[in-house]
Amino acid sequence: MAITVPPTALAIAFIVTPVAMLVAQAVSIDAITATLSDSRTWRVIWFTTFQALISTIATVAIGLVPGLVIARSNFRGRQFVLSLFAAVFVMPTVVMAAGVRALLPGDPAGLLPIVVAHTMFNLAIVIRGIAAAPVPVELEQAATVLGARPLDVAQTITLPLLRPTLVGLTAVVFALCFTSFGVVRILGSASSTTLEVEIWRETIILGRIDRGVVLAVIQLVMLAIGIGVWIVTRRRSDAFQSGSRQPISLRGRLVVAGSCLLVSAPIIALIQGSFRVNGSISTSGWRNLLSNSIRPGLRLGFDPVQAILVSLVTATFATAFALTLAVLIVAAVASSPTIGRVVDGVAMLPLGISAVTLGLGLLITFDVPPFDWRASSLMTPLGHALIATPFVVRPVVGALATMNRQQVDAAATLGARPIRSLADSIIPVVTVPLLSGAGLAVAISLGEFGATSMLSRSGGETLPIVIERLLTRTGGDFRARAYGLSLILASATMGIVIALETVANRKQR
Structure with a gap:
């Protein structure tokens, strides 16, 4: 004892x-x-809930088809694809936010970039969750042989049997979007902020710890509801066994390739952005990557x-x-x-x-x-x-x-x-x-x-804090520096996760 x-x-x-x-x-x-x-509290609660709903709907809608394709199919590189999605999910939120900022034109802020970042970030959960779920392949094949159309098969067999899995995944994605901080902190605006950012603002910026605590408890209660839904549906998700996987079709390959390109787009945008300063191609961001100078005689605060x-x-x-x-x-x-x-x-x-x-x-x-x-x-x-x-x-x-x-x-x-x-x-x-x-x-x-x-x-300050501060500075090569540091951070975290996935898969064999 x-x-x-x-x-x-x-x-x-x-x-x-x-x-x-x-x-x-x-x-x-x-x-x-x-x-x-305070009317601001209710505006923040409304926006937090609204952006989480939109982000969740977009994530589940986009991830459903790729998840089903991977669940049903056997193809070379399948495990690498799943490892890529896992690595993207573990990627730091500041890196994803920086990638979306580099990806979208102009200087995006507000609902659209937040939803885009949440969708790309959480897509891995939906795709991997469905890919690991027991998809009723044999039942679908039997219905097709009997003359059922693909849409009828989806409505009467696939979606009803996958409903517990989908509800659970939806609850998890909603909870993550609802408590998002890094993405909203970087891509949000004065009128598009969430409870998580408001807790930080009330506590650190305004020094009103009592209000921050109340907001934190409100968020805890709402989050507990989402987790409760996930726990209940998770217990019901293994009611049938999955059939054997089939060789992937050309259309399936295109779907998988498209989903991989989608989640990789922020990283590609970061690479391009790290070589662009004031609209021109430049290596200034990389040359000054580790510098703490703004100009001779004037230094950054970090x-x-x-x-x-x-x-x-x-x-x-x-x-x-x-x-x-x-x-x-x-x-x-x-x-x-x-x-x-x-x-x-x-x-x-x-x-x-x-x-x-x-x-x-x-x-x-x-x-x-x-x-x-x-x-x-x-x-x-x-x-x-x-x-x-x-x-x-x-x-x-x-x-x-x-x-x-x-x-x-x-x-x-x-x-x-x-x-x-x-x-x-x-x-x-x-x-x-x-x-x-x-x-x-x-x-x-x-x-x-x-x-x-x-x-x-x-x-x-840690590296994510420095990246966020560089992203908020205008002019010069600060944003290119932030993108370069984001790439270093992303490479480290994604490399660790892919290595862990590889070791785990070898152990299973």
Whole structure:
């Protein structure tokens, strides 16, 4: 039982307490009245919901056909295509926003660029979700043989059987669009802002923490509804088995190629934009990529080189913390399944809390002695670690669930010490998931923007923060520099994810 104490204490201190503090501070009649009586609050809630609905409809509509094609078909490069979509989804939001800004003409801001960015960013979820779903291929073929038209097959067989999967995917995409921060922060305008951006604005810009807390709790409630829908539909999504995949047709190849080109368009636009300054082709952006100068004698308020170093140090700390918590939870699950499952559930909480909300929770929790860490450089790595923890813990605990506990009991019967028998049985099972989780934690930390915007201080900017600040500057080669840094960040995160997917696929074989 003693081995369950450390993970329980860490989960309570850094996850449960910030959420509890957030809810406790929101229970203020004055703050609630002031926030809900402000017409701006309702405009923000309306726009947040509206853009999330439009973005979700566009994402599901565009991703449905490619997802079905990949689900039904076998073709060379299928796994690479799925890995590409996974890499795009893990790509930092500031990179996607920068790519859409480079892709669309003029200086786009408002609903259209936000919807375009959300659609391209979340398309991977829909396509991969449908591709992994049990598509009723044999039922569709039987209906076709009996003379049913393709439209009738889709309406009477395919869509009804895929409805639970589609509802679940729709709920997830809506939740992600609803809590979008980086995309809206960069591509939004004064009249097109979301709850997530408004929480940051009220807390950091205006210093009205009480209003920011109320908005955060409102968002938590609305987000919980979407997650609840996903959980319910997920339990119902495996009612039938998928048929065997068929060779892909020429039309299917065109659909897959088109979807790959669509999600790659922002990266292509970034490459072009990084070589364009004031409408002309130039390498100035790359030559000055790591410079902190505006012109001789005048410097930027941040240093790209320092930001890269801060990002690497932050990612290292965040990954180490997430791995430590994952190992402790694994030990807790192995020694006491009941307590371990509770701690595992608590560790999953950051999945249901937006990054900005989590950052706000940490900000108001660790602001009094002896834990007054508001100006500490540890706050940003801590926020990254909590965001990354579920992505490390979940695959490890999932692998642990497949372990044969009879091996542990047998080793104990033969005289092995409990710790030795557990270690010999667990280490081989969880090593690969731990390494995969560590790689994913690094990728998540490198691109994290929401919590960082709440927790970072001057001199502690990470690479996404520097990219956002360069994008907001006009004139010169600042935007080309931002596009170049975005490419570096995208290459790092996408490379990590594709490598992890490759390793995972080789293991399955």
